[in-house]
Amino acid sequence: MWQFEVLHDFVVGSAPNWEIVQRGRAGNTIDHMKLKEFAKQLGLSPTTVSRALSGYPEVSEKTRQRVTEEAVRLGYRPNINAVRLVTGRAGAIGVVMGRSGEFQFSEYMSGMAERLDSEDIDILVSPLAEQGGKNENQLYSRLATSGRVDAVIIHSPMPNDERITLLHRLGMPFLVHGRSETQVPHAWLDIDNEGAIRRATSHLIDLGHRRIAMINGRAGLTFSLHRDKGYREALAQRGIQFDPHLVAHGHFTDELGFRFARSFLEQSPRPTAFVAGSMMTALGVYRAVRSFGLVVGRDISVIAHDDVFPYLTADNMVPSLSTTRSSLRAAGARSADLVLQLLSGRPATEIHELWPVELILRESTGPVPQAPG
Amino acid sequence: MWQFEVLHDFVVGSAPNWEIVQRGRAGNTIDHMKLKEFAKQLGLSPTTVSRALSGYPEVSEKTRQRVTEEAVRLGYRPNINAVRLVTGRAGAIGVVMGRSGEFQFSEYMSGMAERLDSEDIDILVSPLAEQGGKNENQLYSRLATSGRVDAVIIHSPMPNDERITLLHRLGMPFLVHGRSETQVPHAWLDIDNEGAIRRATSHLIDLGHRRIAMINGRAGLTFSLHRDKGYREALAQRGIQFDPHLVAHGHFTDELGFRFARSFLEQSPRPTAFVAGSMMTALGVYRAVRSFGLVVGRDISVIAHDDVFPYLTADNMVPSLSTTRSSLRAAGARSADLVLQLLSGRPATEIHELWPVELILRESTGPVPQAPG
DNA sequence: GTAAAAATTTAAAACGATTTGGATAAAGCA
DNA sequence: TGCTTTATCCAAATCGTTTTAAATTTTTAC
Numbered sequence: 001m002w003q004f005e006v007l008h009d010f011v012v013g014s015a016p017n018w019e020i021v022q023r024g025r026a027g028n029t030i031d032h033m034k035l036k037e038f039a040k041q042l043g044l045s046p047t048t049v050s051r052a053l054s055g056y057p058e059v060s061e062k063t064r065q066r067v068t069e070e071a072v073r074l075g076y077r078p079n080i081n082a083v084r085l086v087t088g089r090a091g092a093i094g095v096v097m098g099r100s101g102e103f104q105f106s107e108y109m110s111g112m113a114e115r116l117d118s119e120d121i122d123i124l125v126s127p128l129a130e131q132g133g134k135n136e137n138q139l140y141s142r143l144a145t146s147g148r149v150d151a152v153i154i155h156s157p158m159p160n161d162e163r164i165t166l167l168h169r170l171g172m173p174f175l176v177h178g179r180s181e182t183q184v185p186h187a188w189l190d191i192d193n194e195g196a197i198r199r200a201t202s203h204l205i206d207l208g209h210r211r212i213a214m215i216n217g218r219a220g221l222t223f224s225l226h227r228d229k230g231y232r233e234a235l236a237q238r239g240i241q242f243d244p245h246l247v248a249h250g251h252f253t254d255e256l257g258f259r260f261a262r263s264f265l266e267q268s269p270r271p272t273a274f275v276a277g278s279m280m281t282a283l284g285v286y287r288a289v290r291s292f293g294l295v296v297g298r299d300i301s302v303i304a305h306d307d308v309f310p311y312l313t314a315d316n317m318v319p320s321l322s323t324t325r326s327s328l329r330a331a332g333a334r335s336a337d338l339v340l341q342l343l344s345g346r347p348a349t350e351i352h353e354l355w356p357v358e359l360i361l362r363e364s365t366g367p368v369p370q371a372p373g
Numbered sequence: 374m375w376q377f378e379v380l381h382d383f384v385v386g387s388a389p390n391w392e393i394v395q396r397g398r399a400g401n402t403i404d405h406m407k408l409k410e411f412a413k414q415l416g417l418s419p420t421t422v423s424r425a426l427s428g429y430p431e432v433s434e435k436t437r438q439r440v441t442e443e444a445v446r447l448g449y450r451p452n453i454n455a456v457r458l459v460t461g462r463a464g465a466i467g468v469v470m471g472r473s474g475e476f477q478f479s480e481y482m483s484g485m486a487e488r489l490d491s492e493d494i495d496i497l498v499s500p501l502a503e504q505g506g507k508n509e510n511q512l513y514s515r516l517a518t519s520g521r522v523d524a525v526i527i528h529s530p531m532p533n534d535e536r537i538t539l540l541h542r543l544g545m546p547f548l549v550h551g552r553s554e555t556q557v558p559h560a561w562l563d564i565d566n567e568g569a570i571r572r573a574t575s576h577l578i579d580l581g582h583r584r585i586a587m588i589n590g591r592a593g594l595t596f597s598l599h600r601d602k603g604y605r606e607a608l609a610q611r612g613i614q615f616d617p618h619l620v621a622h623g624h625f626t627d628e629l630g631f632r633f634a635r636s637f638l639e640q641s642p643r644p645t646a647f648v649a650g651s652m653m654t655a656l657g658v659y660r661a662v663r664s665f666g667l668v669v670g671r672d673i674s675v676i677a678h679d680d681v682f683p684y685l686t687a688d689n690m691v692p693s694l695s696t697t698r699s700s701l702r703a704a705g706a707r708s709a710d711l712v713l714q715l716l717s718g719r720p721a722t723e724i725h726e727l728w729p730v731e732l733i734l735r736e737s738t739g740p741v742p743q744a745p746g
Numbered sequence: 747g748t749a750a751a752a753a754t755t756t757a758a759a760a761c762g763a764t765t766t767g768g769a770t771a772a773a774g775c776a
Numbered sequence: 777t778g779c780t781t782t783a784t785c786c787a788a789a790t791c792g793t794t795t796t797a798a799a800t801t802t803t804t805a806c
Contacts, residue, residue: 032518032792034792034793035792035793035794036792036793044755044756045755045756045757046756046757046792046793046794047755047756047757047794047795048754048755048756050793050794050795051755051794051795054794058753058754058755059753059754059755060753060754060755063754063755077518077519078792078793078794079458079520079791079792079793080519080520080521080793081454081457081458081461081463081520081791081792081793082458082761082791082792082793082794083792083793083794084454084457084458084761084793085452085454085455085457085458085761085762085763085791085792085793085794086760086761086792086793086794086795087761087793087794087795088454088761090454091521092497097479097482097483097486102479102684103476103479103480103682103684103685105478105479105482106470106475106476106478106479106482107476109470109478109479109498110470113470113498113499122497122498122499122521123497123498123499124465124495124496124497124498125482125486125495125496125497125498126486126495126496145405145450146450146453147405147452147453147454148453148464148495251683251684252684253683253684253685254684254685254686254689255684255686255689258689280684280685283656283685284689287689287690287691290691291691309476310624310626311475311476311624311625311626311627311628311653312476312626312627312653312656313627313628316627316628316631316657316660317660318660318663318664405762407762407763408762408763408764409762409763417785417786418785418786418787419762419763419764419786419787420764420765420785420786420787421784421785421786423763423764423765424764424765424785427764430783431783431784431785432783432784432785433783433784433785436784436785451762451763451764452761452762452763453763454761454762454763455761455762455763455764455791456762456763456764457763457791458761458762458763458764458791458792458793459762459763459764459765459790459791460763460764460765460791461791
């Protein structure tokens, strides 16, 4: 065994709060041209200028042309905070980031950013970092009533998600990334987790596997339930008895993938195939399989769900990993799109989108070995 | 070889822009109590109430007590957009998210969120997604002048980073996560990349390694240069000739880790040790080493830099991975802290923080094998 | 050529807070 | 007590837009 040596600890200091430094109007050093001034330079009234820039019809095309051109030339841009105050719009979509800091998060966000690039809308990541039920509700409530966002995106919903009821009651538009069974009408975008896992499981059964282990997401979340359902359906269709000892729930980490996989492989007879919840989980499963002196793709088949990350691809694993695949980035982009539709008045009840999931077979899946165990 | 089968494609529709639906004051369904109303209920003037809530000294403690209590009871909260307009503060810190969507991003953000939880400040992720130099400047400029943020955080700086000059010129407070060599004074928080890699490399040399390959970050970025410097220094100290054929630059993906490592291992004599830029890179390196029928920790030593991710840990790799380690989450939290200090008036020139990096030795590093090549 | 209709433009009133510059009440001092 | 100082509180101005309601100009219709 090698030496375990810690040479340094890093130092994290503390700091004073953001105190009031100077009273009086603060603001940035940058001083913009104001509407009044700009209008005067154009020889127009502020009203006309405002309308011209906002694209209202009461202004002649010739004037609008001139106004927009001059705005660029003189560098006039409306003060966003004044606009927000008077219109009541915030120009931002809220996303709540949990303390756990999921690695999927940035991929989804990046997709959103891609779509919002052309709009004048920001993403507000709200540091509502508390965990757990009650407090979390309070925090969503604060976000919704804070006036900082025009809409909110809810992630990882549960079948009966209080956040949905809450936001609906508060009249805050929101999109659920995932699904819920609440009666409350709500817009959602989800991938077909049930179908994906059903197909993956069926395929494994087709290959002769009978003991198929399933490493699912956190218990209680809708997508975990859907995946569970798909898994059970596939088994039931082929008359295979469901075995609760072959199912586990938890965060998508390599650590849990490893631990769960190991505990499954210790069983006798051991499973001959795994359905893994994420790429990280799959890494753990691969490691566990190897630690038993077994070979993925020959002794043990593995299918994992892949959200398509640029930094970790199924094709590159050894052996290459069979996956159910759906682009999280695309989902992020489309989510942003749907939120914009929501804000432009499309009723939430019309916004339901279920994406099919690809099943891509690679080297990690194969026929069940002749003499298992 | 297994079948490669695509069963479905997902469908991404398009959508109309966020058009003007109804004119007239929009706003949310939620109608808050207003200051005037609230003040009247208390029998006080708006001025006093405002001051009481903002913590100014001109109000008696007794009154302040009453005001804050009643505010909670009656649910009064100042309209944030009115506050923003009048104070000129935005109550948000801006972060620009590149189109590439680094996996490290969410960990850093999560750290920021942790620190900002107690403050009334948001993180604004600006969908300034364009790539490349010129355009990116424009986009930073827009963010800085938009009035949407009070400060900006710059990531992955270059030694002579235009963004720094730009933000300084615009008078927008900012913190550099990383370092730069610009003359422009600026606040920064960085880890000691040079020292970390110097130490890692030295350690490998101590173990007898002479051909040490280095998979670095993207070329031109300050931290890549620092790491390069540390690497070269370590070699120079021991009189080992620097070999440019043993150095590569690129994004931190398993793919590049694999490809670079393979190309190095094809050389003769081949390297006996690797310094890898990130955990993902390390995954690729492990894979490449195995693909040559070699064993990490015996034939080939590997040290990688670890930003401490909850979902992928060095201890769990097989063999466990020796790392230079520094918590990105902690850096995020501290960054938020420093930005708050900056906003409260602490001069940028005083805010320079260099964090030492741990070197943690595990199983992936060992003495150079007797008959290499 | 004039009246009515349509197309432009505008002055002034919001939006909801903070801050200025005073006013009032309470406390301190001779 | 009377005067000054200090501790509280307040009315009105301000932040920079959008929107209302009304005024002007231009076009159309007869």
